[in-house]
Amino acid sequence: MIRRNRFGFLAIIVCMSLVFIPTGITLSQDKDITPEELIQKHLKSLGNPEKLKTIKNWGISGKAGVEFMLGATGKLTDGYFMCVSDGPKVGIRMQFADINYPGEYFAYDGNEVTVGHITPGQKSPIADFIFLHNATMKEGFLGGVQTTAWPLLDVGEKQPRMKLGERTIDGQEFYELEYGSPGKRAGNMTVKLYFDKENFHHRRTEYRVRVAEDLTSTQNIVSSGGGSMVTAPSEPTGRPADRAPEDTIAGNPADSIYLLVETFDNFAVVGDVTLPQRYTLEYSVEGQAATFLAKWSILNEVYANNGQVDQSFFMAQK
Numbered sequence: 246m247i248r249r250n251r252f253g254f255l256a257i258i259v260c261m262s263l264v265f266i267p268t269g270i271t272l273s274q275d276k277d278i279t280p281e282e283l284i285q286k287h288l289k290s291l292g293n294p295e296k297l298k299t300i301k302n303w304g305i306s307g308k309a310g311v312e313f314m315l316g317a318t319g320k321l322t323d324g325y326f327m328c329v330s331d332g333p334k335v336g337i338r339m340q341f342a343d344i345n346y347p348g349e350y351f352a353y354d355g356n357e358v359t360v361g362h363i364t365p366g367q368k369s370p371i372a373d374f375i376f377l378h379n380a381t382m383k384e385g386f387l388g389g390v391q392t393t394a395w396p397l398l399d400v401g402e403k404q405p406r407m408k409l410g411e412r413t414i415d416g417q418e419f420y421e422l423e424y425g426s427p428g429k430r431a432g433n434m435t436v437k438l439y440f441d442k443e444n445f446h447h448r449r450t451e452y453r454v455r456v457a458e459d460l461t462s463t464q465n466i467v468s469s470g471g472g473s474m475v476t477a478p479s480e481p482t483g484r485p486a487d488r489a490p491e492d493t494i495a496g497n498p499a500d501s502i503y504l505l506v507e508t509f510d511n512f513a514v515v516g517d518v519t520l521p522q523r524y525t526l527e528y529s530v531e532g533q534a535a536t537f538l539a540k541w542s543i544l545n546e547v548y549a550n551n552g553q554v555d556q557s558f559f560m561a562q563k
Contacts, residue, residue, distance in 0.1 A: 280408070283409060283420055283422060287447060288397065296517035297517075297518065301331065301393065301550075301551055302331040302550060302551060303330045303548070304327070304328075304329045304547075304550070305327070305329075305545050306326060306327045306546060306547045307543055307544045307545040307546040307547065308544045308546065309326040309340075309348075309544075310324055310541070310542045311346070312542075315537055316530070316539075317539065319345075321341045321343055324341040324342075326338070328388055328392065329558050331554045334556075335351075335353050335387065335388055335392050335394050336351070336559045337349075338351075338361075338558075345363075346363060348363075349361060349372055349541070350562075351372065351375050352559050353379075353382040353394075353559060354559040358382045359376075360375055360562075361561045361562055371505065371528040371539065374454075374503055378452065380434060381434075386438075386452070387507070388507075388524075389447050389509050390447050390520060391521065397447075405424055405426075406424075406425060407422060407423065408423040409421070410423075412439070417441075418442050419439040419449070420442055421438075422439075423436070423437050424437070432456065432503075433455075434453065435454075436450065436452055446512050448508065448509055450506070450507045451505070452505040452506075454503040454504075455502050501530065501531065501532035502529075502530070502532075503530055504528070504529050504530075505526065506528075507524070507525070508527075510523040510524075511523045516548070522544065523544060523545070524545065526541045527539070527540045
């Protein structure tokens, strides 16, 4: 039976719990491969292709923590995490027992992206980014291979523009796959996917938006108080790229960089599929007015699939 957590996991998706076993699978490495070949090797690293086709929905729950390092203060370690997906629909929720920062809620119902508010009418910086740059969810990226919306499960009909390269991060070499056309996304957001060169697991996703001469990047995002996150008046409305720069006495302000990074580690066999047990999100803003940096850490504990899904989970408050 599935364990019940404080999110009421059984109310969202009902199915048998799956046992996970650490895996150290290594596939042969090729120096020169095409994007299409990389994707095929990546899919093979997930498990039996025929088994993957039988999975219609996923439910994952576990523990969550968050640390605010710049632009806010505080560290919370007693949180709960849940990610539920059903076809292209995805709901990701983190909950913390803190009056100033109750958590995050990102959802896509197949038509609209909605996010939770940390106070009435106010989004957190990361929620604002996901809401404004909704391709993170509409294209199936957020959550990576933990969701049935993962775009690499079926790229045939999409035929996206793809550019393959290599990059070293923290001493480890990865395949870097730039996916899609930035010009078709709000703010010309680029999406880059990183794959382990030894076993082709998807290990990292970067979403980057660069806004020229942006004075609004971090105005009034957060202030600190009470040892935990406290949010000041909300960010200016509208997508960052649509916000007009304001001249200052020193001339035009510097560019701003909005960066959301997901990382996936500790892969294990869950039933017939290999999935990550550790998941992190790191969101940062570098701009003229101020900076912001926070990191959310998740430990997946319970996995389930092909159960009955409460469709209301795919709609957060607007």
